[in-house]
Amino acid sequence: MHDPTDTEPPAEGGEKRRVVFLSQREACDMAPVPGAAMISITDPDKPDAPLQPGWERLLRCAFYDGTYSEDIINWVKHDFELLYQSYITAEQAKALKDFLDDLAAHQVEQIFVHCYFGRSRSAAVAAYLGDTHGYAVSPAIEKPNATVLTLLNDPYHFEPLIRRYRQPAEEETAPTGWRRWWRQFFD
Secondary structure, eight states, X not given: OOOTTOOOOOOTTOOOOEEEEEEHHHHHHSOOOTTOEEEEEEOTTSOOOOOOSOOSEEEEEEOOSOOOOHHHHHHHGGGHHHHTTTXXXXXXXXXXXXXXXXXXXXXXXEEEEEESSSSSHHHXXXXXXXXXXXXXXXXXXXXXXXXXXXXXXXXTTTHHHHHHHOOOHHHHHSOOHHHHHHHHHHO
């Protein structure tokens, strides 16, 4: 297990800003680091992680560790928003991206991000900070959540496709085919 609070200065010429992704348990055991930020990602059906009080900058998010793609949206069509309602949304991705971009703009040197196991959702956030803002990432990223990473880079990436399958409520209940024909004579 890595030590997320290791604040050893970087080697000469090394990266000063860093992001550490970790498990919820590691994050909850951590004392707040002065000047650092914490992003807490939990499942929507679970309570907030019981982090120690005192984080100067804290963002809490709740979405499942799952992925979707254009292929999945095209496969489930009109049921997408029902079936994937607890996965990261464009609005959540935009809020998270804005928070991360603001931290980078304000030169926050240490950012900690956790999800339950500290492997997928938090790794995607760390990958975004590393790729977009040049943060050193610790530990090495193995398999970030592809949907989270896609949406951090472009929060509205899937929206045109999702909108294509979204129907107004009155259209969903309107009769079609033989029912429409039947109702014109008998309703």
